[in-house]
Amino acid sequence: MISEGDRIGIVKGEASFTTYEFSVDPKADISFGEFVVTKNRAGELVLGTVRNIKNVNWLLSSAKSNFNSLLLDVEDYGESIHENEEVVATVRILGKVNGGELAPNRVPVKNGESVYKASDDILKQLYEPNGASIEVGTLLLRENVPIKLDVNELVSRHFAVLAVTGAGKSNAVAVMVKGLVEDIGGTVVVLDPHGDYVNLKLPETGSSLVNIIEGKIKVDELDSEELADLLEVRSTASIQREFLARAWETIQHENKELGGAVLLEELEKTLREWITKRMIKYWDEKKQRYVTEELKSDRIETIRGIIFRIRRFLRNYGAFVTSENLVAAIRPGMVNVIDLGPLDELQMKVIVGKFLQEVFEARVEYEKARKNYMRTGEREYEKIMDEIRQKYPALAYPILIIVEEAHIFAPQGEENDAARIMGRIAREGRKFGVGLGVVSQRPSKLNEDILSQMNTKIILRIVNPRDQEYVLRASEQLSKDLMDDIAGLGKGEAVIVGQAIKVPALVRIYNFKELKGKAGRGEYGGEDIGVVDRWAEMKSEGIDYTVDF
Ligand SMILES: Nc1ncnc2c1ncn2[C@@H]1O[C@H](COP(=O)(O)OP(=O)(O)OP(=O)(O)O)[C@@H](O)[C@H]1O
Numbered sequence: 001m002i003s004e005g006d007r008i009g010i011v012k013g014e015a016s017f018t019t020y021e022f023s024v025d026p027k028a029d030i031s032f033g034e035f036v037v038t039k040n041r042a043g044e045l046v047l048g049t050v051r052n053i054k055n056v057n058w059l060l061s062s063a064k065s066n067f068n069s070l071l072l073d074v075e076d077y078g079e080s081i082h083e084n085e086e087v088v089a090t091v092r093i094l095g096k097v098n099g100g101e102l103a104p105n106r107v108p109v110k111n112g113e114s115v116y117k118a119s120d121d122i123l124k125q126l127y128e129p130n131g132a133s134i135e136v137g138t139l140l141l142r143e144n145v146p147i148k149l150d151v152n153e154l155v156s157r158h159f160a161v162l163a164v165t166g167a168g169k170s171n172a173v174a175v176m177v178k179g180l181v182e183d184i185g186g187t188v189v190v191l192d193p194h195g196d197y198v199n200l201k202l203p204e205t206g207s208s209l210v211n212i213i214e215g216k217i218k219v220d221e222l223d224s225e226e227l228a229d230l231l232e233v234r235s236t237a238s239i240q241r242e243f244l245a246r247a248w249e250t251i252q253h254e255n256k257e258l259g260g261a262v263l264l265e266e267l268e269k270t271l272r273e274w275i276t277k278r279m280i281k282y283w284d285e286k287k288q289r290y291v292t293e294e295l296k297s298d299r300i301e302t303i304r305g306i307i308f309r310i311r312r313f314l315r316n317y318g319a320f321v322t323s324e325n326l327v328a329a330i331r332p333g334m335v336n337v338i339d340l341g342p343l344d345e346l347q348m349k350v351i352v353g354k355f356l357q358e359v360f361e362a363r364v365e366y367e368k369a370r371k372n373y374m375r376t377g378e379r380e381y382e383k384i385m386d387e388i389r390q391k392y393p394a395l396a397y398p399i400l401i402i403v404e405e406a407h408i409f410a411p412q413g414e415e416n417d418a419a420r421i422m423g424r425i426a427r428e429g430r431k432f433g434v435g436l437g438v439v440s441q442r443p444s445k446l447n448e449d450i451l452s453q454m455n456t457k458i459i460l461r462i463v464n465p466r467d468q469e470y471v472l473r474a475s476e477q478l479s480k481d482l483m484d485d486i487a488g489l490g491k492g493e494a495v496i497v498g499q500a501i502k503v504p505a506l507v508r509i510y511n512f513k514e515l516k517g518k519a520g521r522g523e524y525g526g527e528d529i530g531v532v533d534r535w536a537e538m539k540s541e542g543i544d545y546t547v548d549f
Pocket residue numbers: 163164165166167168169170171172196441491492493508509510511512513525526527528
């Protein structure tokens with residue numbers, strides 16, 4: 001467990017059960033974050049990390065000395081001054097080690113005890129999850145101590161990947177997805193607003209387990225409010241929304257087999273008829289009959305406004321309207337990338353809201369039927385399970401949904417369908433096998449309730465103090481001094497806290513592009529566009545810079 005050779009210091013000064021200082025052996029090299037062990041008064045092995053290292057020279061430590069007196073001292077003492085030099089390290093105690101577990105330490109550390117570097121074996125045991133896990137990197141200071149995340153904890157209690165742009169979020173997600181799909185065989189969906197994953201290739205299986213699904217809008221499933229949002233009818237335009245609701249219900253009633261853009265063209269046709277005939281004839285779902293009313297001339301402009309928005313939507317997004325069902329396109333045991341790239345934020349929110357709602361409802365229905373079937377064996381429950389499995393093959397099993405740029409869909413302070421369903425999945429997903437992973441470079445813009453439900457946090461570099469403060473508030477396991485590490489993290493370096501890891505750790509996440517497997521190396525988008533190269537290209541093409549003013 002401890003070899004004398006590894007002794008690096010001796011405990012001195014005030015030592016409690018949470019922290020202690022030790023005088024560092026001048027021959028030892030010690031760095032910030034290093035894992036060290038010593039004994040507490042009960043003789044138990046106590047693990048800690050070095051949180052501060054300071055140089056002290058007791059000959060020069062008197063508070064009253066100033067520059068000139070110091071200059072004299074240094075000259076007087078000459079070489080002997082270094083004999084009084086001392087390096088003192090401060091340790092934050094993580095807990096007492098017994099077996100592979102870390103228990104809270106409640107006994108102070110003893111002065112005079114020897115301090116040792118924790119052996120890799122202790123750390124490997126400590127960081128080895130109890131259940132199935134995915135390997136995401138190594139301890140920042142111990143590259144032969146792998147860091148693995150417990151999959152059940154990671155998926156069922158959800159996670160967040162947070163960092164400033166360019167710090168390595170997509171890389172971290174790609175490494176996790178590789179583990180979850182290639183090593184564990186899970187089903188993952190990545191909602192991808194910026195097309196970071198459309199070129200995803202996994203090291204072992206290349207693109208054979210990657211299923212790219214174009215983010216399209218299935219209008220026939222939208223209710224009139226969702227359609228109004230999609231067409232950008234202002235939420236305050238209640239009369240316009242009322243007319244749209246009547247027309248939309250009529251169209252859906254009359255064209256049950258129609259879908260896609262054709263349905264919107266039918267809608268437009270009906271609205272134009274209303275204007276031509278100065279008469280509104282609509283299907284009233286409640287009364288189950290048609291109702292006819294006169295169209296007053298001062299309402300004609302209102303209806304024209306709806307037609308204008310339908311035309312504009314079809315012009316800009318007609319190509320993304322479909323009658324295909326996005327959820328049915330998810331394939332089990334694969335990473336399903338929903339490419340939302342071509343759409344703008346408003347359309348993305350409508351699609352993501354519907355998508356998450358449909359996934360969650362199907363999983364709830366399936367798991368309830370499964371539980372009832374296991375309890376009663378009744379055929380009716382098996383039938384429900386078969387129907388769901390038929391329509392959505394992937395939803396007969398747990399599913400993980402990773403939402404990139406999550407602050408778009410669940411912004412702090414804004415209520416929308418996507419945020420509401422993300423909140424429900426964050427709170428209840430665990431019971432129905434729906435895991436949520438949120439990725440964001442603007443944590444403080446993300447709905448606080450959802451962020452605080454993301455139990456495991458993979459935090460790469462965050463420099464904005466508001467974001468740091470926000471993340472700290474949303475993570476009970478995150479200590480202030482771990483948070484302080486975060487501003488100084490390099491690319492691909494992360495603090496990981498939460499139930500998926502036994503002890504908070506500073507981790508170097510594997511570089512996905514260096515993960516080799518039978519299919520070559522890992523690949524994904526996320527490349528920063530080489531601006532200088534592209535400008536050089538422009539120059540070489542002799543683009544004419546002269547502009548006639
Ligand atoms: N763990 C890592 N080791 C080495 N290089 C890394 C690591 N993580 C990321 N990088 C590199 O840093 C660059 C940015 O990575 P990445 O795209 O993951 O950042 P990001 O935070 O997702 O940025 P964005 O917010 O723009 O998506 C990439 O070129 C990637 O190869």
